Amino acid sequence: MNNNWIDLINQNKRQEIFYLLIKNYGFPKEIRTQACENQNQNQNQNQNQNQNQNQNQNQNQNQNQNQNQNQNQNQNQNQNQNQNQNQNQNQNQNQNQNQNLNENQNQNQNQNENQNENQNENQNQNQNENQNENQNENQNQNENQNQNENQNQNQNQNQNQNQNQNQNQNQNQNQNQNQNQSDEDDTEQRKIFRSRPQILKSLERILLSYSNYNINVGYCQGMNYIVVMLLYQLKMDNSPEEQAFWLLDYLIDRCYFVGFYDEKIPFLPSSINIFEKLVSIHFPEIHSQITDSTSETLFNGMCMEWFTTCFSLNIHPETTLFILDFLFLGAPNVLFSFSLSFISKFSEIFFKNQNQNQNQNSYSFIESLNLFRSQYRNFTPKDLIPFFTSFHSKKKSIPFIGSKEFQNLDYLHQLSSKFYSEKYQKSTEKWKKILKSEKEERKNSCSLF
Amino acid sequence: MNEEEEKYDLKIILLGSSKVGKTTLVNRLTQGTFENPEQTTGATFSKKKYQGELQEYTFSIWDTAGEERFDSLSSFYCRNSGCELILYDITDRNSFTNLDRFFDKLQYTNEDSFVILIGTKLDLIEETSKLRKVTLEEGKKKANDKNSYFFEISSKTGHNIQELWETVGDLFEKNSQKNEIKHRQDNNHFQINSFTNNQKKKNCC
Numbered sequence: 001m002n003n004n005w006i007d008l009i010n011q012n013k014r015q016e017i018f019y020l021l022i023k024n025y026g027f028p029k030e031i032r033t034q035a036c037e038n039q040n041q042n043q044n045q046n047q048n049q050n051q052n053q054n055q056n057q058n059q060n061q062n063q064n065q066n067q068n069q070n071q072n073q074n075q076n077q078n079q080n081q082n083q084n085q086n087q088n089q090n091q092n093q094n095q096n097q098n099q100n101l102n103e104n105q106n107q108n109q110n111q112n113e114n115q116n117e118n119q120n121e122n123q124n125q126n127q128n129e130n131q132n133e134n135q136n137e138n139q140n141q142n143e144n145q146n147q148n149e150n151q152n153q154n155q156n157q158n159q160n161q162n163q164n165q166n167q168n169q170n171q172n173q174n175q176n177q178n179q180n181q182s183d184e185d186d187t188e189q190r191k192i193f194r195s196r197p198q199i200l201k202s203l204e205r206i207l208l209s210y211s212n213y214n215i216n217v218g219y220c221q222g223m224n225y226i227v228v229m230l231l232y233q234l235k236m237d238n239s240p241e242e243q244a245f246w247l248l249d250y251l252i253d254r255c256y257f258v259g260f261y262d263e264k265i266p267f268l269p270s271s272i273n274i275f276e277k278l279v280s281i282h283f284p285e286i287h288s289q290i291t292d293s294t295s296e297t298l299f300n301g302m303c304m305e306w307f308t309t310c311f312s313l314n315i316h317p318e319t320t321l322f323i324l325d326f327l328f329l330g331a332p333n334v335l336f337s338f339s340l341s342f343i344s345k346f347s348e349i350f351f352k353n354q355n356q357n358q359n360q361n362s363y364s365f366i367e368s369l370n371l372f373r374s375q376y377r378n379f380t381p382k383d384l385i386p387f388f389t390s391f392h393s394k395k396k397s398i399p400f401i402g403s404k405e406f407q408n409l410d411y412l413h414q415l416s417s418k419f420y421s422e423k424y425q426k427s428t429e430k431w432k433k434i435l436k437s438e439k440e441e442r443k444n445s446c447s448l449f
Numbered sequence: 450m451n452e453e454e455e456k457y458d459l460k461i462i463l464l465g466s467s468k469v470g471k472t473t474l475v476n477r478l479t480q481g482t483f484e485n486p487e488q489t490t491g492a493t494f495s496k497k498k499y500q501g502e503l504q505e506y507t508f509s510i511w512d513t514a515g516e517e518r519f520d521s522l523s524s525f526y527c528r529n530s531g532c533e534l535i536l537y538d539i540t541d542r543n544s545f546t547n548l549d550r551f552f553d554k555l556q557y558t559n560e561d562s563f564v565i566l567i568g569t570k571l572d573l574i575e576e577t578s579k580l581r582k583v584t585l586e587e588g589k590k591k592a593n594d595k596n597s598y599f600f601e602i603s604s605k606t607g608h609n610i611q612e613l614w615e616t617v618g619d620l621f622e623k624n625s626q627k628n629e630i631k632h633r634q635d636n637n638h639f640q641i642n643s644f645t646n647n648q649k650k651k652n653c654c
Contacts, residue, residue: 221467221490221516263518293528294457294494294509301491304514304522308490370494 015042017381018325021389031331038329192232192317199231202241206231210248217252220261222308226251229312229320247328251310255327260308272303275336282340282391286347289365298369306339314377322381334388341387345379346372457496457509459621460529462558464551465536466544467515470569470604474536475512477604478614489514492526499618506621520550527557531624532565532617539568539601542582545591552595563620564597565613571603 022035193200206227211219230247234240251257259267276299280287290299305313310327312320319338326334350368463471472486472493479495493512498505511530513523527533535551537544548566555564568588574581585601592599598616602609 220518221488221514224488265518265521268522294460297492297511297526297528298494300522300525301493304491304519313487313490366494373493 015039015325017385018322021385021392022326022329022331031329035329192228196232199228202231202244203227206241206245206248210245214249214252217258217261218263220308222310222313223248223252223261225309225312226324229317229324232317233321251324251327257310268304268307271307271335272300275303275339278336278340279343283343283347286343286350295366295369298366302369302373303339306342307335310335311338314373316377316380319379319381319384337388337391338384340391341384342376342379344387344390345376345383349375458506458625459508459531459617461508461510461532461534461617462527462530463510463512463534463536464523464554465515466517466538466541466547469515469536469538469541469544471512471515471536473604474534474567474569474602474610475510477607477610478510481607483605483607490519492523497614499614499621501618501622506618508617508621517550520554524554524557527554530558531562531621533558533562534565534567535597536567536569537583537588539570539583540573540580545583545587548591561624563624564595565617566592566595566597566599567613568599568601569604571601571608572605575603 019035019039023032203224207219207224210223211217227244227248230244231240234243252261256267259265259271276287276290279290290296310320311323323334323338346369349372350365353368463474465471467488472489473483475493475495476482476484476486479497489512491514494509495512496507496509498507511526513519513526533551533555535548537548552564555562566588568583568585588601589599598620600609600613600616602613604610
């Protein structure tokens with residue numbers, strides 16, 4: 001079993017790992033059957049997509065060939081026209097050439113996912129300026145009307161165009177270098193904004209419309225990071241803003257995130273309490289270190305950041321998407337199991353450091369926890385899933401969000417009014433079944449709470 | 450385990466509405482840099498050393514989330530704090546009118562703790578004075594009412610940052626020498642006058 005998912009991770013197949021985990025690691029039956037249905041659908045979709053992609057690629061290749069032919073034709077015409085000395089035609093053809101160049105470059109840029117749209121605009125502007133310059137020069141030619149000079153100038157223009165091309169290529173290289181340099185220091189969110197600056201506008205639109213749509217909740221810190229992750233993952237051709245909006249609504253209303261974002265935040269203290277209990281069960285050595293107010297505050301602050309942003313701040317995007325997958329399928333207890341796997345990663349680092357510096361005592365608990373907070377954005381699912389599976393194989397040790405352990409549960413149900421509307425009645429029945437079966441199974445196994 | 454807590458001589462807490470510049474002030478104090486940080490959810494922790502007259506102290510600085518709905522949790526952070534920096538944005542009237550909810554939290558702090566009221570983003574006003582929405586006098590008056598000290602700073606240019614840090618250190622040393630509560634109240638008025646005089650001179654220049 002273990003070898004299986006290590007292979008899958010190396011091949012970057014997130015979906016397949018996800019379904020493998022769902023089926024084998026102690027999730028309720030409801031969720032498992034839904035996962036199977038989704039998997040079958042996805043497989044069909046993927047096959048269709050692959051076919052489409054192949055077709056598209058063929059089309060692109062054809063287009064490229066056509067354009068190359070056009071360019072060649074233009075160049076041939078140019079030569080002829082130089083002989084004919086028709087200045088007006090020269091102008092037009094120069095413009096045509098420039099436009100062709102634009103198209104080619106745009107296509108190349110589309111192929112490179114990392115390049116910015118801003119850069120595109122800048123480059124287009126540059127090219128437009130170049131066009132203008134060329135036009136001006138051509139106008140000058142009209143005034144002069146000297147055949148010899150015209151020939152020279154045409155040659156110059158061609159040289160200029162070549163130079164422009166070279167300059168653009170250099171610009172591309174420089175920009176790529178700059179990106180690489182700044183990427184190392186930046187958080188994931190900044191990288192996303194740099195790669196797609198238009199996300200910022202759609203983020204604003206989504207958050208504004210959500211705060212108007214759900215007045216009881218409004219806007220709360222943490223939503224923004226989740227929406228950025230959703231927008232980043234959704235395909236740009238399929239009205240991503242609308243999809244992201246409804247996914248956010250689903251997450252808040254159906255996955256109990258309303259408890260983290262409501263004005264009274266009824267959910268946050270109780271989930272932090274539950275998590276502390278879980279830590280005391282699974283990591284008694286770590287929990288024994290959390291005694292004074294400083295370490296407690298720091299620890300709680302870290303958990304708060306994880307829960308309110310749904311692991312989308314300062315955490316590797318692959319990991320975030322993994323967690324979001326679980327949440328949308330209806331397994332919100334992964335919030336706890338993933339935080340536990342982060343803690344197990346931390347305990348590894350902490351005790352390794354302590355053994356090394358036993359005499360010096362240079363790493364206190366607080367300092368290493370603070371250090372860990374800056375490190376954990378590098379953790380990919382590869383680092384975390386081994387721990388994750390170990391928690392779920394101890395069946396039912398992770399409580400579901402919205403289960404009995406949570407305080408103020410009635411208040412929470414009031415908040416998510418849609419939860420009880422007709423539209424969602426079926427899903428609530430599903431939920432009740434899940435919770436019932438959970439309780440029964442927990443009675444049979446040794447209950448931790 | 451109390452050893453851990455005693456390692457830090459003073460617990461400093463930053464309070465204020467969101468977007469007033471709490472995290473940028475921490476970055477300026479600890480790293481000497483000015484950059485646009487991510488928003489703070491939960492609480493972050495950093496430390497800075499202060500060279501006193503006789504010995505070196507280590508202060509811990511706590512940066513909290515400013516949003517109102519996290520207030521119930523941030524009162525938890527105020528426990529055992531010896532110094533509170535309450536921040537407002539000079540260019541944002543709302544951040545000044547909402548100050549009272551932060552002064553209410555002081556009941557959770559140590560009895561001998563001292564409070565410093567800070568107006569941030571002074572550099573914006575140096576460029577265009579129209580942006581100022583809270584006057585210097587209003588700030589001073591508020592600080593006087595609440596028995597606290599007052600500064601107007603800029604984390605971008607570093608204006609008054611060094612002075613702020615030195616007064617925090619001075620006040621800590623005085624507090625640790627004389628733990629009487631009376632002393633703090635007597636000293637307050639004298640201190641405020643001396644600071645405000647300095648302020649006026651600098652603003653004239």
